[in-house]
Amino acid sequence: MTRLSRPPFPFGLLWFWFLRLLPAWLGIAAIMFLMQIAIAAIVHDNANVRTFLGFLRLLPSIVRTALGGDMLDSGDMTALLTVGYQHPFIMFLYMVYAVGVPTGLLAGEIQHGTMELILSRPITKVQVYICTAILTLVGMFSLVMVMFLGTVASVHLYAFSEPIDLSLFFRLAINGGLLASTFGAFALLCAASFGRLYLAIGIAVGFLTLNYFIAIVAAWWPRLEFMRKATLFYLMYYSAIWREWPLENMAKLAAILLGTVIVGGVVWRRRDLPL
Amino acid sequence: MASVEIRSLTKWYGSSRGIEDITFAIEPGEIFGYLGPNGAGKTTTIRCLMGLLRPSGGEVRVLGQRVAPGRGTQHARIGYLPGEFRIWGRPRAISSLKMLAALGGDRSSAAQRNALAERLDLNLNRPVGDLSKGNRQKVAVILAFQHQPDVLILDEPTAGLDPLMRQIVLDLICEAAHAGAAVLLSSHDLSEVSAICGRAAILREGRLVEMAPISEIVQQGEQRLKVWFKDTAFLADAPSDQLPGVRIIERTPGVLHVAYQGAADPILKWIGRFPVDRITTPQTSLQEAFMQYYQQPGPLDATGDDSKGHCP
Numbered sequence: 076m077t078r079l080s081r082p083p084f085p086f087g088l089l090w091f092w093f094l095r096l097l098p099a100w101l102g103i104a105a106i107m108f109l110m111q112i113a114i115a116a117i118v119h120d121n122a123n124v125r126t127f128l129g130f131l132r133l134l135p136s137i138v139r140t141a142l143g144g145d146m147l148d149s150g151d152m153t154a155l156l157t158v159g160y161q162h163p164f165i166m167f168l169y170m171v172y173a174v175g176v177p178t179g180l181l182a183g184e185i186q187h188g189t190m191e192l193i194l195s196r197p198i199t200k201v202q203v204y205i206c207t208a209i210l211t212l213v214g215m216f217s218l219v220m221v222m223f224l225g226t227v228a229s230v231h232l233y234a235f236s237e238p239i240d241l242s243l244f245f246r247l248a249i250n251g252g253l254l255a256s257t258f259g260a261f262a263l264l265c266a267a268s269f270g271r272l273y274l275a276i277g278i279a280v281g282f283l284t285l286n287y288f289i290a291i292v293a294a295w296w297p298r299l300e301f302m303r304k305a306t307l308f309y310l311m312y313y314s315a316i317w318r319e320w321p322l323e324n325m326a327k328l329a330a331i332l333l334g335t336v337i338v339g340g341v342v343w344r345r346r347d348l349p350l
Numbered sequence: 351m352a353s354v355e356i357r358s359l360t361k362w363y364g365s366s367r368g369i370e371d372i373t374f375a376i377e378p379g380e381i382f383g384y385l386g387p388n389g390a391g392k393t394t395t396i397r398c399l400m401g402l403l404r405p406s407g408g409e410v411r412v413l414g415q416r417v418a419p420g421r422g423t424q425h426a427r428i429g430y431l432p433g434e435f436r437i438w439g440r441p442r443a444i445s446s447l448k449m450l451a452a453l454g455g456d457r458s459s460a461a462q463r464n465a466l467a468e469r470l471d472l473n474l475n476r477p478v479g480d481l482s483k484g485n486r487q488k489v490a491v492i493l494a495f496q497h498q499p500d501v502l503i504l505d506e507p508t509a510g511l512d513p514l515m516r517q518i519v520l521d522l523i524c525e526a527a528h529a530g531a532a533v534l535l536s537s538h539d540l541s542e543v544s545a546i547c548g549r550a551a552i553l554r555e556g557r558l559v560e561m562a563p564i565s566e567i568v569q570q571g572e573q574r575l576k577v578w579f580k581d582t583a584f585l586a587d588a589p590s591d592q593l594p595g596v597r598i599i600e601r602t603p604g605v606l607h608v609a610y611q612g613a614a615d616p617i618l619k620w621i622g623r624f625p626v627d628r629i630t631t632p633q634t635s636l637q638e639a640f641m642q643y644y645q646q647p648g649p650l651d652a653t654g655d656d657s658k659g660h661c662p
Contacts, residue, residue, distance in 0.1 A: 081421075082422050082425070082426070082453075082454050083454065083455050085453045085454075087449050087452035087453050088449070088453055091449045187436060187438075188432075188434060188435075188436030189436060189437060189438055191402065191432050192432070192436075192437060192450060192493070193450070193453070194400075194401075194402055194420070194422070195400060195402075195425060195428070195430040195432070196422065196425055196426075196450055196453035196454050197422045197425040197426040197453060197454025197455075198422050198425070198453050198454065199420055199421050199422050200420035200421075201420070344420055345404075347402075347403050347404055348402065350397065350402060
């Protein structure tokens with residue numbers, strides 16, 4: 076009689092939240108897709124490449140580092156195409172989604188008073204958390220896949236003077252998806268831990284921004300090279316990704332992702348929500 | 351078996367007390383009033399009952415099942431109306447209501463939802479953000495009642511409603527109780543509590559100070575006596591100097607209105623010394639009884655008779 080039965084999975088909530096997020100996701104995905112085509116439109120032509128490289132040389136060295144560093148100077152088209160994966164604007168868009176979705180769904184629903192309504196129905200707190208995690212992680216990963224599709228479309232749209240290794244871009248996309256999802260998981264942890272929306276956003280943005288700038292500065296300034304390993308980006312950019320699947324780094328990223336999601340779930344389940 | 355059982359429920363927020371040692375039960379078909387000023391602990395009790403807060407001690411059971419925090423225990427059979435109802439503004443009211451009904455697999459509430467909307471004169475096809483405060487409260491009422499729950503937990507269900515709609519909501523509560531639902535009604539409107547509740551509990555500073563049938567609560571405490579003297583110019587001296595427990599409410603030439611506690615004999619003997627024209631015994635209202643509990647220190651023994659609501 077007193078046995079606890081688990082309510083059915085709340086697909087209704089998942090669908091309700093999905094529809095709310097869809098316009099934002101489509102907007103970000105469209106920008107990312109078009110950005111890859113725009114970069115390809117520039118770099119597929121040798122004359123444009125020379126102009127592009129000239130433009131890059133005009134930029135401050137730290138900005139060049141943020142866009143890809145020394146590998147761009149080689150003029151290799153594959154390397155130049157990766158600018159579309161590393162551009163600060165793309166990073167900004169990832170951050171918007173990674174931070175906005177979990178904080179908006181968990182801390183946002185609490186702050187707007189609607190979490191009390193959701194939890195008054197036959198649904199567990201853990202199920203609410205899983206819905207948020209699905210939308211965050213799947214959303215992040217699918218954005219990276221859209222970016223890869225942008226590259227695939229570019230290669231078919233433009234004739235490049237040298238072969239473009241799409242398998243490299245696929246590796247980049249999968250690893251980028253893992254990295255982006257790990258940042259999404261950290262934002263999820265923040266959203267699960269703090270009831271106030273702006274506190275959760277602030278801490279998540281702070282963590283992401285700090286990681287990004289440490290990665291850039293450590294790559295740019297040799298005296299700070301030792302700090303490379305202090306960021307999650309190290310597991311992406313300093314791996315052997317250019318040649319092969321960096322399985323060890325992927326496993327580390329996956330472990331961090333999983334651990335962060337689980338810790339967030341435990342915190343969310345145990346704490347009293349400030350409804 | 352009681353539909354709702356709360357035993358020694360205690361909730362602390364860090365070092366500050368929310369509620370302490372709350373015990374009561376609500377039977378099927380009973381409308382139970384839950385009264386107290388702001389900050390007394392009503393919402394904390396309700397949230398522990400809903401599993402939204404983790405109690406520091408005690409036990410809560412709903413429909414025989416122990417409430418586990420965050421597990422949605424028996425929520426498919428509970429209708430909940432929060433004190434501060436806030437819902438998504440952009441979607442149409444019907445979309446949000448359907449989504450919330452569908453959580454837990456309830457897809458059969460459409461007819462009941464439409465009937466409620468018709469009765470409450472509410473257009474569910476408008477976005478909630480465009481609705482007035484009163485109409486949003488109607489959405490809250492529909493949310494609580496749409497799946498015909500066995501337990502209703504209602505925190506200020508008539509807040510913001512006009513008198514006509516207020517009466518309709520009270521009728522809905524009574525009908526649900528007649529159908530066998532147990533109702534916990536938290537309200538600041540004591541007239542509606544006394545109108546539909548059979549029993550009530552009064553909470554002060556996180557503790558129950560009274561729990562009894564409404565009629566008993568009203569009768570307990572002070573009794574009233576209004577006396578018209580034959581000599582209209584007569585101005586009786588304050589009897590409170592000579593009679594402990596007597597409080598003067600009104601004293602005008604020829605009229606004395608007093609409240610007294612305990613036996614009526616001393617005050618009647620005192621009045622008998624003067625020429626009396628007529629005497630009445632005005633009824634104490636629940637509001638007056640309620641106010642007395644906030645003027646007296648000390649919690650009372652929290653036991654009371656089971657009695658069903660006295661809806662018309």
